[in-house]
Amino acid sequence: PTPALGPRGPAAAYGTSVTSAKIQVNRVHLHYQQTGQGDHAVLLLPGMLGCGETDFGPQLKSLNKQLFTIIAWDPRGYGHSIPPARDFPPDFFERDAKDAVDLMQALKFKKFSMLGWSDGGITALIAAAKYPSLIHKLVVWGANSSVTKEDIKLYNAIRDVSKWSEKVRKPMEEMYGHDYFARTCEAWVDGISQFAEKSGNICEHLLPHIVCPTFIIHGAKDPLVPPFHPEYLHKNIRGARLLVIPEGKHNLHLRFAEEFNTEVEKFLAEA
Template identity: 85%
Template sequence: MSTSITSAKIKVNGVHLHYQQTGQGDHAVLLLPGMLGSSQSDFGPQLKSMNKQLFTIVAWDPRGYGHSIPPVRDFPPDFFERDARDAVDLMQALKFKKFSLLGWSDGGITALIAAAKHPALIYKLVVWGANAVVTQEDLKLYNAIRDVSKWSEKVRKPMEEMYGHEYFAKTCEAWVDGISQFADKADGNICQHLLPHIKCPTFIIHGGKDPLVPQLHAEYLHKHIKESRLFLMPEGKHNLHLRFAEEFNKVVENFLRQT
């Protein structure tokens, strides 16, 4: 039983959110996926291989993603805050009093907001491929992925299998518009104003070859989150936790285990 991965849905904030759960450790951990991501697409190696005696691992599909459809995914100005609220309320609905957050990309932004707004609930925080601001350079990178027909087949195929081509294509375009709206704010602010409010031990991981999130974002987080740690994986790209899963799991588990 201990190594099995269960899938279920639970109603949170008016939406039936899908999640996967495994392990029976005392330390609860929530995995937060990236743009258009889900527990299934984004965290296979973590659900399979993280220590199930030490950790209880939950991976969720944010509303409009994965199996948390309906509703259709949309991107109002507060979509990251909405995801953060859903994520925290999901864990509370599952009766976890305190938990750590592991957030990738958009999920990392969501995790930063959740940790800042709910310091009493968050034990530790790990983020990678995340950013607190949107620069003009970032806009160019986002617009380069707007048209999903230009994605590599390897990356595109599992998304099309999950969503169908039309939903995938439309949602990706909507995401680019959604994330781009932050560039109109002062300093391109997504959550930079919240970083000083993060009180939990924080581990920032960055891939030296990440084509989507320049390293300056990881350095910015490290500078503005008190006593945070920054770990660089020189060969890592945006999906370093999948490509280098063994090393990633090891350094993250070590961080989570430290008292």
């Protein structure tokens, strides 16, 4: 039979539902959303303070559900993976990478691809380097492997959430309440600034260990991630390709969802 006519009848009838659940991983209960029934598992990794619900609406809705099984996770302390409250020890990216990989193993996905945005991109880079046999393909955007003095200035500009645009602030306040959102954003700025105090390196040393096919996407107008970051990733990850979206900002996967989804699907589906 054609793949669209699986055991449950025509694809359209069951292709749109998104299920939500929690599973215990590394002593915390991690929340995730799942959709699609394809053979190719794909994990979506959200940005700072983000979760599947706030960060990946157009991907959960529109990525090809016949080709892919799509999982969007909420890292510990974010979204519906509270408790625990979010904290930022020096190894918080490594901790997220281990949580993400262990979540996918707990869900019985032996091998999977990762789509990581912003902090989720950093987490995905670390996971791909540390668990190479588990990662099929990697897509990152709005990510960086180091923190410079210039970056710290940009981060401090978003420290005070009352200065955020209402459009970006509102879903976060609805998710967390104002106090948790404001506190956690400040804690994040301090947490990411730790790297600049040491040497700036977050995961530069791990990039040579990434062996899976890697696709870096960058918005030319990203106010948070200067272009030297994606250029560095492109140069230092073997065989990586780079796509720059001229009008793209930090949230290019939301703002240009159709173009983003098309490019990503093409990359993931290549033999």
